Amino acid sequence: MLRFTLYLLPALASAVTYDQIRPILAERCAGCHQTGEIGPMPLTTYQQARPWAKAIKQAVLKRTMPPWHADAESSQRIHNSRRLSDGEVNQLVAWVDAGAKEGKPTAPIPSAKQDARWTWGKPDFVVRIPGYEVPASGTLRYTFLVTGTDLPEDRWISAAEWKIDQRAVVHHINAFIRPPGSSYVATAPKGQLYVASGAERSFRHPNEREIDRRELLVGYEPGYRPVAWGPRQAKLLKKGSDIVFEIHFTANGKAVVDHSELGIYFAKQPPEERLVTITPADSKLAIPPGDPNYRSFVWAELQADAKLVSLQPHMHLRGKAYRIEAVYPDGRRDLLIDVPRYDFNWQTTYFLKEPLKLPKGAKLECTGWFDNSANNPANPDPAKTIYWGDQSWEEMNVGFMEIAFDRRGDGDIVKLSDTTRPADSSKPLVNE
Numbered sequence: 001m002l003r004f005t006l007y008l009l010p011a012l013a014s015a016v017t018y019d020q021i022r023p024i025l026a027e028r029c030a031g032c033h034q035t036g037e038i039g040p041m042p043l044t045t046y047q048q049a050r051p052w053a054k055a056i057k058q059a060v061l062k063r064t065m066p067p068w069h070a071d072a073e074s075s076q077r078i079h080n081s082r083r084l085s086d087g088e089v090n091q092l093v094a095w096v097d098a099g100a101k102e103g104k105p106t107a108p109i110p111s112a113k114q115d116a117r118w119t120w121g122k123p124d125f126v127v128r129i130p131g132y133e134v135p136a137s138g139t140l141r142y143t144f145l146v147t148g149t150d151l152p153e154d155r156w157i158s159a160a161e162w163k164i165d166q167r168a169v170v171h172h173i174n175a176f177i178r179p180p181g182s183s184y185v186a187t188a189p190k191g192q193l194y195v196a197s198g199a200e201r202s203f204r205h206p207n208e209r210e211i212d213r214r215e216l217l218v219g220y221e222p223g224y225r226p227v228a229w230g231p232r233q234a235k236l237l238k239k240g241s242d243i244v245f246e247i248h249f250t251a252n253g254k255a256v257v258d259h260s261e262l263g264i265y266f267a268k269q270p271p272e273e274r275l276v277t278i279t280p281a282d283s284k285l286a287i288p289p290g291d292p293n294y295r296s297f298v299w300a301e302l303q304a305d306a307k308l309v310s311l312q313p314h315m316h317l318r319g320k321a322y323r324i325e326a327v328y329p330d331g332r333r334d335l336l337i338d339v340p341r342y343d344f345n346w347q348t349t350y351f352l353k354e355p356l357k358l359p360k361g362a363k364l365e366c367t368g369w370f371d372n373s374a375n376n377p378a379n380p381d382p383a384k385t386i387y388w389g390d391q392s393w394e395e396m397n398v399g400f401m402e403i404a405f406d407r408r409g410d411g412d413i414v415k416l417s418d419t420t421r422p423a424d425s426s427k428p429l430v431n432e
């Protein structure tokens with residue numbers, strides 16, 4: 001009897017009301033669910049949240065919201081995890097189950113809109129999109145913006161920050177450093193928005209090293225917050241390099257013009273560690289029609305000691321699940337990120353809370369699974385064999401990983417399992 005009472009009391013005492021769950025909505029939801037952001041409805045007041053109560057319960061129980069695709073265990077090591085704790089899920093569900101009452105009146109959740117100022121003060125170099133006209137509807141193609149830097153000497157980039165103008169329409173933007181002589185979208189004119197064909201995008205010089213072609217500087221995706229690199233880390237901007245934006249916008253019902261900006265900061269002195277993004281990729285993949293579980297495997301082997309900073313699995317619409325594992329020279333394995341339900345719409349970069357030290361000889365193994373069956377609702381065509389290509393109806397398996405290492409070493413710090421399309425590929429290059 002006593003046990004029964006003790007069990008029942010807390011439940012009765014705490015009919016959860018809105019004022020109690022408001023901090024969860026503020027912290028975990030309102031960043032996207034506010035006017036002008038990517039979430040379809042604002043959730044910044046009781047009146048706004050109330051009609052969504054049932055949907056909120058369902059979404060958090062099914063863990064479709066917040067969007068986050070890594071599993072519970074590997075998410076614990078991730079600094080930018082959006083995964084709700086079980087306690088937060090229980091609170092939200094308890095609020096809905098208790099009738100989604102208001103409780104004490106509260107102020108609207110303040111807009112977390114990006115500050116008008118740059119986080120780290122005035123940047124040394126700014127790249128600005130010269131007015132991208134996003135129509136109200138329709139599919140928008142990947143668009144490129146090549147900007148020359150025209151600097152007299154090599155520079156070290158200590159930080160880079162996005163200031164996104166029309167956040168509701170930006171699917172993603174990746175900024176790359178393109179060293180002189182690179183084959184990467186080499187046909188795009190400088191200083192203007194340019195839609196490159198598939199062939200222009202995939203063209204590369206024979207035996208060109210990835211580090212000589214392009215290097216990811218920083219990406220933007222919904223939910224982005226500026227992340228500082230380590231205090232003694234920087235990325236190399238070789239004299240004569242360009243900054244290339246790869247831009248993907250999504251029409252959102254209202255025509256807008258975007259002027260997003262990237263601010264770049266130069267280090268005052270050379271860093272101790274150079275940061276680069278390595279990209280093992282499976283350009284040989286060939287996914288049979290209807291195959292529900294095609295596996296693709298690539299790896300990168302470190303040629304010197306390094307620290308792993310971030311990970312970004314990349315596949316397209318048939319991407320199903322992804323894992324990145326570290327394998328130490330003694331054979332020990334460490335599952336770094338496990339993404340059991342990959343979603344192409346969310347190109348998440350997973351930043352480790354603590355950079356992971358890896359010795360020379362360690363391997364980073366990236367496994368992607370693809371669902372080319374009709375059961376995959378995102379599959380554009382289950383009847384086709386699917387090959388490598390950067391259109392979303394083609395496929396990719398790329399493990400983008402940021403690593404830091406002694407700056408005096410060569411930038412080509414890894415041996416990759418595969419980087420180039422086989423010469424005998426039966427598949428023609430796609431030319432849109």
Ligand code: HEC
Pocket residue numbers: 024025028029030031032033038039040052055056059060064065066067082084222223
């Ligand atoms: C990173 C951005 C982001 C965050 C954070 C986020 N949402 Fe969403 N939410 C979206 C987007 C975008 C959609 C539209 C559907 C989609 O794309 O999945 C959506 C849709 C929804 C829907 C509509 C039904 C559904 O499940 O599709 C609900 C309900 C919802 N979100 C609740 C929440 C709650 C509650 C939180 C916090 C616990 C939250 N969201 C956090 C971006 C976000």
